[in-house]
Structures are given as C-alpha cells and as structure tokens.
Amino acid sequence: xxxxxxxxxxxxxxxxxxxxxxxxxxxxxxxxxxxxxxxxxxxxxxxxxxxxxxxxxxxxxxxxxxxxxxxxxxxxxxxxxxxxxxxxxxxxxxxxxxxx
Amino acid sequence: xxxxxxxxxxxxxxxxxxxxxxxxxxxxxxxxxxxxxxxxxxxxxxxxxxxxxxxxxxxxxxxxxxxxxxxxxxxxxxxxxxxxxxxxxxxxxxxxxxxxxxxxxxxxxxxxxxxxxxxxxxxxxxxxxxxxxxxxxxxxxxxxxxxxxxxxxxxxxxxxxxxxxxxxxxxxxxxxxxxxxxxxxxxxxxxxxxxxxxxxxxxxxxxxxxxxxxxxxxxxxxxxxxxxxxxxxxxxxxxxxxxxxxxxxxxxxxxxxxxxxxxxxxxxxxxxxxxxxxxxxxxxxxxxxxxxxxxxxxxxxxxxxxxxxxxxxxxxxxxxxxxxxxxxxxxxxxxxxxxxxxxxxxxxxxxxxxxxxxxxxxxxxxxxxxxxxxxxxxxxxxxxxxxxxxxxxxxxxxxxxxxxxxxxxxxxxxxxxxxxxxxxxxxxxxxxxxxxxxxxxxxxxxxxxxxxxxxxxxxxxxxxxxxxxxxxxxxxxxxxxxxxxxxxxxxxxxxxxxxxxxxxxxxxxxxxxxxxxxxxxxxxxxxxxxxxxxxxxxxxxxxxxxxxxxxxxxxxxxxxxxxxxxxxxxxxxxxxxxxxxxxxxxxxxxxxxxxxxxxxxxxxxxxxxxxxxxxxxxxxxxxxxxxxxxxxxxxxxxxxxxxxxxxxxxxxxxxxxxxxxxxxxxxxxxxxxxxxxxx
Numbered sequence: 214x215x216x217x218x219x220x221x222x223x224x225x226x227x228x229x230x231x232x233x234x235x236x237x238x239x240x241x242x243x244x245x246x247x248x249x250x251x252x253x254x255x256x257x258x259x260x261x262x263x264x265x266x267x268x269x270x271x272x273x274x275x276x277x278x279x280x281x282x283x284x285x286x287x288x289x290x291x292x293x294x295x296x297x298x299x300x301x302x303x304x305x306x307x308x309x310x311x312x313x
Numbered sequence: 314x315x316x317x318x319x320x321x322x323x324x325x326x327x328x329x330x331x332x333x334x335x336x337x338x339x340x341x342x343x344x345x346x347x348x349x350x351x352x353x354x355x356x357x358x359x360x361x362x363x364x365x366x367x368x369x370x371x372x373x374x375x376x377x378x379x380x381x382x383x384x385x386x387x388x389x390x391x392x393x394x395x396x397x398x399x400x401x402x403x404x405x406x407x408x409x410x411x412x413x414x415x416x417x418x419x420x421x422x423x424x425x426x427x428x429x430x431x432x433x434x435x436x437x438x439x440x441x442x443x444x445x446x447x448x449x450x451x452x453x454x455x456x457x458x459x460x461x462x463x464x465x466x467x468x469x470x471x472x473x474x475x476x477x478x479x480x481x482x483x484x485x486x487x488x489x490x491x492x493x494x495x496x497x498x499x500x501x502x503x504x505x506x507x508x509x510x511x512x513x514x515x516x517x518x519x520x521x522x523x524x525x526x527x528x529x530x531x532x533x534x535x536x537x538x539x540x541x542x543x544x545x546x547x548x549x550x551x552x553x554x555x556x557x558x559x560x561x562x563x564x565x566x567x568x569x570x571x572x573x574x575x576x577x578x579x580x581x582x583x584x585x586x587x588x589x590x591x592x593x594x595x596x597x598x599x600x601x602x603x604x605x606x607x608x609x610x611x612x613x614x615x616x617x618x619x620x621x622x623x624x625x626x627x628x629x630x631x632x633x634x635x636x637x638x639x640x641x642x643x644x645x646x647x648x649x650x651x652x653x654x655x656x657x658x659x660x661x662x663x664x665x666x667x668x669x670x671x672x673x674x675x676x677x678x679x680x681x682x683x684x685x686x687x688x689x690x691x692x693x694x695x696x697x698x699x700x701x702x703x704x705x706x707x708x709x710x711x712x713x714x715x716x717x718x719x720x721x722x723x724x725x726x727x728x729x730x731x732x733x734x735x736x737x738x739x740x741x742x743x744x745x746x747x748x749x750x751x752x753x754x755x756x757x758x759x760x761x762x763x764x765x766x767x768x769x770x771x772x773x774x775x776x777x778x779x780x781x782x783x784x785x786x787x788x789x790x791x792x793x794x795x796x797x798x799x800x801x802x803x804x805x806x807x808x809x810x811x812x813x814x815x816x817x818x819x820x821x822x823x824x825x826x827x828x829x830x831x832x833x834x835x836x837x838x839x840x841x842x843x844x845x846x847x848x849x850x851x852x853x854x855x856x857x858x859x860x861x862x863x864x865x866x867x868x869x870x871x872x873x874x875x876x877x878x879x880x881x882x883x884x885x886x887x888x889x890x891x892x893x894x895x896x897x898x899x900x901x902x903x904x905x906x907x908x909x910x911x912x913x914x915x916x917x918x919x920x921x922x923x924x925x926x927x928x929x930x931x932x933x934x935x936x937x938x939x940x941x942x943x944x945x946x947x948x949x950x951x952x953x954x955x956x957x958x959x960x961x962x963x964x965x966x967x968x969x970x971x972x973x974x975x976x977x978x979x980x981x982x983x984x985x986x987x988x989x990x991x992x
Contacts, residue, residue, distance in 0.1 A: 305971065
C-alpha cells in the first residue's frame with residue numbers, strides 16, 4: 214500500500230500548481246482550470262484521509278465538492294462567454310472597470 | 314378663578330398673534346382690549362367679593378392649576394396666590410393695563426404691525442399677572458422672565474430702527490445680570506428652607522413662615538442681597554438702570570405700561586414679597602435703602618437736563634423707583650407699595666400724555682421744539698397737569714401722600730443704624746425738590762411759552778408707523794380712544810392717594826392696614842435677631858426712645874407733630890420746585906443745562922469702556938480668533954486631515970488586481986499555517 218504521505222504530497226503539489234497558476238495566469242480559462250485543479254487537489258486529500266481513517270465522511274465531502282464544482286463551472290463558463298462577447302478578450306487584466 | 318385673570322390675556326395674545334393679520338384692526342383691538350377687560354373685571358371681582366370679606370389675617374386665596382415640577386422634595390406648582398400684596402398689584406396692573414390697551418388702539422392706529430403689537434401687549438399682561446400671582450419663586454421667575462421677554466419684543470417693536478433693536482438687546486442683557494442674582498438667591502432659598510413656595514403646601518411650611526422663624530444670619534443677608542440684585546436689574550436701580558432710558562425707543566404705550574407702571578415695579582414687588590427675608594438682615598436693608606436713595610438722586614439730576622420728553626419721564630421713573638426701594642430699605646415696604654400704585658397712576662398718565670403730545674406733534678419728541686401746546690391740546694394739557702402736580706407732591710394729590718409717607722418713614726426709621734435714616738431723608742427731600750423742578754421744566758417747555766415748532770424743519774416722520782392719514786402741520790388733539798384713558802388716569806392720579814391718608818393728617822390709612830398681614834415689620838436696628846418680631850411693645854412711648862420699640866411703625870408711635878412738620882416741609886419743597894421751574898424755564902425755555910447732566914454722567918460711556926469693550930475684545934481676539942479658530946477648528950480640521958491621510962495611504966493596498974489579492978491571501982494563509990506548524 215502506498216503510504217499516505219505520497220498522496221498528500223501529490224495533493225499539495227497539485228494545489229500549489231493551482232495557486233501559482235491563479236496568480237500568474239492572465240487567461241481567464243487558464244485561471245478557471247487552475248481553480249478546478251485546486252478543488253481536485255483538495256478532493257484528493259479528502260479521499261486519502263477517508264481511506265486512511267476508514268471513514269466515508271471524506272468521500273461524501275468529495276461528492277459535494279464535485280457538485281459545487283460542476284455548478285461553478287456552468288456559471289463560470291457563462292461569465293466567460295459573456296465577457297468575451299462584450300470585450301472580445303480573455304485577458305482578465307482588461308476586465309477592470311470596477312477598479313478605482 | 315384666579316387663573317382666568319391671567320389666562321384671558323394669554324388667549325387674547327394667541328388670537329391676536331395667530332390670526333391678527335386676517336382679523337384687521339377693529340377685531341384685534343376688540344380682542345386685545347376685551348381680554349384685558351375680562352381679567353380686569355375678574356380681578357376686581359375676586360378682590361372685592363372674595364378677598365376683602367375674609368378676616369384680616371386670613372386673606373389668602375390660592376388657585377392650584379397643576380403640579381409643574383416635582384423632583385425629590387423640590388416642588389414647584391403652577392399655582393396662583395392672592396393675598397393683599399398681590400391683590401393690590403392685580404388691581405392696578407389690570408386697571409392701568411386696560412386703559413393703556415385702549416389708548417394704544419388709538420396710538421398705534423395705522424401701524425402695519427398692529428396685531429403683533431397687541432399680541433405682545435396681551436402676552437405681557439399674562440406674564441405680569443403670573444409674576445404677581447405666582448405662589449412660588451420659580452413661577453414668579455417665569456413671569457419675571459416673561460415680562461422681560463415682552464419688554465424686549467416691545468422695545469424693539471420698530472424693527473427697522475437700529476436704536477430700537479439695540480435698546481431691546483441692552484434691556485435684555487442688563488436684565489440677565491440681575492436674573493443671575495435672582496436665580497442664585499432662589500437656589501440659596503431652596504437649600505436653606507427646603508421650599509420655594511410662599512405659603513404652606515401639604516406638610517411643608519411656606520417660605521414666608523419659615524423665614525419668619527429663621528434666625529437672622531449671614532445666609533439671610535446673602536439671600537436678600539442676591540434677590541436685590543435681581544430687583545436692581547428689573548427695577549432699573551444703580552448700577553443696572555442704564556437700560557430703562559434707552560427702552561424709550563419702544564412705542565409710548567409700552568413705555569407707559571411696562572417701563573413705568575408695571576414691569577419695572579416688579580423688583581419692588583419681589584422685595585416686598587420677600588420682606589420677611591429682608592427684615593432679617595440689617596445689612597441688606599441698608600444696602601437697599603442706600604441704592605434706592607442714590608438712584609433717586611442720581612436719576613433726578615440727569616432728568617433735569619434731558620431734552621427728549623420720554624427721556625425725562627424715563628429718568629423720573631428710575632428716580633421714583635429709587636424712592637420705592639428707599640421705602641423698602643427703611644422698613645416701610647407698605648409705603649413703597651403705596652408709591653408703586655400711585656406712581657403707576659401718575660406716571661402712566663404722564664407717559665400716555667407724552668405719547669399724545671408726540672402723536673399730536675407728528676412724532677416729535679424733543680421738548681426744545683415744542684412749546685405753547687396747551688392751545689392745541691387742551692385735554693392732554695389738563696390731564697398731564699394732574700400727573701405733573703401729583704408727581705411733584707402737590708398737596709392732596711396721590712403722589713403727595715405716597716411720597717410724603719416715604720419721606721416720613723425714612724426720617725423716623727429705626728431699621729437703620731445711627732443717623733442714616735435722616736441722611737436718606739435728606740437725599741429724598743432733595744430729590745423731591747428736583748423732581749418738581751424737572752417735571753415743571755418738561756411741562757413748561759412743552760405746554761407754555763413760545764411755539765418753537767414748525768420753524769425751518771418740518772416735524773419728521775421717524776416711525777414708519779404713523780402713515781399718511783395725518784398730514785404734517787399744526788399739532789392736533791388726540792382721538793377719543795387716547796384722551797379718555799388720560800382722563801381716567803388723571804382722576805386716579807388725583808384721588809388715588811386718598812386710600813392711604815396717614816393718621817397724622819386725619820386719615821385712617823386703610824391701605825397700610827390692609828397690607829399689613831402680608832408684609833413683614835422691620836425690627837429696630839440691632840433687634841433683627843429676635844425670632845418673633847411682632848412682640849408688641851405698646852408701652853414704649855416716644856419716638857425711638859426704647860430699644861424694645863419693635864412696633865415703631867404702628868400709628869400710635871408716630872410723633873405726630875414732627876410728621877406734620879415734615880409734611881409741611883415737603884409741601885414747601887414741592888411747591889418751591891414748581892415755582893423754581895416756572896421761574897427759570899418760563900422765561901428762557903432753552904436754557905442750556907450742564908453737559909455732564911445732559912450726557913447722563915457719561916455712565917454709558919464708562920460702562921462701554923470698562924465692561925463692554927473688554928468683553929467684546931476678549932470675545933473677539935481671545936475666544937474667537939484664538940480659541941475658536943486656532944484651537945477648536947485646529948483640532949477638528951486636524952482630525953479630518955489625519956483621517957484622509959491615513960485613508961489615502963491605505964488606499965494603495967486596494968490595487969484592483971484580483972490576482973494580487975489572491976497572492977495576499979496565499980501569503981496570509983502560508984503565514985497562518987507556518988505559525989501553527991512551527992510554533
């Protein structure tokens with residue numbers, strides 16, 4: 214059996230990639246994918262603990278997260294499409310009219 | 314019943330003030346005079362039908378309205394009290410007030426602010442009656458301030474004239490100084506006696522009885538002096554008299570009603586009302602007498618040299634008020650009240666007469682530009698003669714009896730140490746002479762001699778009040794609504810003194826007997842400590858012989874011979890003054906008077922330099938330019954500047970880049986996790 218540290222290290226690595234992606238990416242679709250990546254990193258660690266502790270609660274959380282992620286993907290993609298229609302760009306730095 | 318005496322004018326004031334503009338002159342006159350007539354009738358009814366039939370020492374009617382303030386053991390009711398003292402006051406306040414209201418309907422005819430004037434005048438009647446009928450010192454203060462307010466409003470009635478506004482402010486502010494003393498006095502009374510009601514209320518005894526039983530200590534002196542400070546403000550005594558002459562900027566009926574007959578005697582009323590406190594303090598009595606005597610003399614000398622007909626009367630009023638306080642100070646409170654009443658008659662008459670002259674002369678007030686008016690205004694002339702002779706002390710007229718009473722009381726007083734009574738008598742006698750002289754001067758310059766008007770300059774229209782309905786030109790007699798009150802007052806000025814004819818002159822002095830239960834007897838000097846001051850000592854015969862002669866003021870102790878002698882002397886003084894006045898001014902009406910007197914001893918200038926300017930300067934340069942602008946504004950503006958500086962600093966954090974927020978969140982999360990991981 215693969216030790217738990219490996220799973221957690223992978224999860225942390227995926228999460229870090231997601232975070233760094235959110236910070237440095239300008240393309241809104243990449244940002245979106247990075248967020249999904251962070252969610253799945255969290256899912257991975259939840260599954261890991263679920264298995265390790267012999268409890269199903271972690272898996273229930275994962276389902277909830279996946280449901281929320283699906284909903285978020287729907288809304289987020291709708292926002293992206295609207296943004297593109299209005300601005301003809303996917304660069305988040307161009308969508309800054311709320312900035313002072 | 315009592316409350317309707319006061320409430321009727323209040324209702325009148327409300328109607329005139331709220332709807333007067335639409336009602337028109339006729340209806341406003343009707344409402345204003347009618348409401349005062351109602352309270353006059355009620356006052357006479359209550360006085361003669363309710364108060365007089367009571368036994369002499371139980372003449373007290375109360376009319377509780379509602380409990381006004383009750384905090385702990387402090388209680389002030391809105392309640393009215395009628396006793397002989399307030400009885401006398403309501404009679405002449407309502408009576409004279411009614412006559413002046415009638416007069417004012419003629420005098421103010423055609424004035425654009427007619428309704429406003431009568432609303433104020435009615436409000437004044439309400440406040441004045443509240444003042445004299447109040448059953449506690451706080452309600453009295455309500456009336457006290459109320460009449461002050463009305464006085465302010467009416468002095469400044471001609472709102473377009475700057476000097477009227479200035480005079481109004483001066484009156485108001487000068488009175489504030491006196492009111493300060495009054496308030497401290499009332500506080501001290503409450504802490505000393507635990508009540509401010511004059512008569513017993515429930516289980517607490519009344520102030521008058523408590524004061525009677527209280528030992529004569531410093532507290533009593535302090536209370537009496539503080540109340541007297543209030544009285545000097547309201548009744549225009551030295552050093553606070555300066556507002557009264559300026560107050561003549563108001564319409565003449567106002568001068569007659571407020572600044573001669575009623576309001577200015579409120580200080581005398583207060584002194585008489587609190588006589589039980591005053592008699593406990595020889596010091597306070599002495600101060601009252603001294604201030605009164607000095608004011609009487611001082612104002613009379615100024616009155617000698619004034620050229621404005623109303624100013625002459627104003628200084629005369631100040632001087633006569635001084636007489637009243639002199640009477641109070643020598644322990645003759647009743648003589649003071651008697652003079653208040655007769656003075657109300659003849660001074661109201663003189664003021665209304667002067668108003669009639671001013672009206673007939675088309676707003677000319679300078680007696681140097683009058684003369685020979687008796688041909689044009691016979692009624693005004695004859696009625697004013699009654700007032701003039703009364704104030705000068707012509708035998709058997711009202712002023713003769715009251716003034717003579719004061720002179721005799723001052724001469725024979727035992728309430729003052731040593732020869733002071735005689736000294737004050739001397740001052741008062743000199744003042745009596747001067748009173749006759751300056752009144753004669755005013756009358757001669759106005760009614761006798763060569764006509765000095767209409768030469769060169771037309772009588773100018775100072776007030777916008779008197780419109781176009783009477784043209785310029787010859788003086789004319791005033792309308793009936795003005796001369797009828799004059800006639801009534803003239804009759805009163807002649808006969809008003811007959812109720813107080815002293816025993817020495819064969820009278821019964823009903824006035825004094827009537828008032829006696831409500832007024833304290835001043836003990837002989839040095840006897841003030843006796844708790845029971847009414848110990849009759851009928852055995853002590855001979856004036857001032859026995860130290861126990863505490864009842865020295867009752868008739869049987871009068872040295873009748875001396876009294877008659879002094880009476881003859883004051884008659885000589887009065888007639889001599891009149892003769893002197895005629896001799897000097899009939900020949901040369903424009904005889905120049907000393908500049909010092911004409912300029913009122915430069916008291917206003919001294920006050921300006923010594924008090925007003927320093928206060929003004931301090932306010933401007935220290936309080937405004939330094940404290941307000943530099944310190945207070947500095948703190949406020951500095952705080953605002955600090956906030957906006959901090960804000961613009963913090964604003965830099967809000968970049969508007971979502972990613973930088975994310976980075977900050979990340980760093981924060983790492984910091985938190987790091988803290989828990991490595992601590």
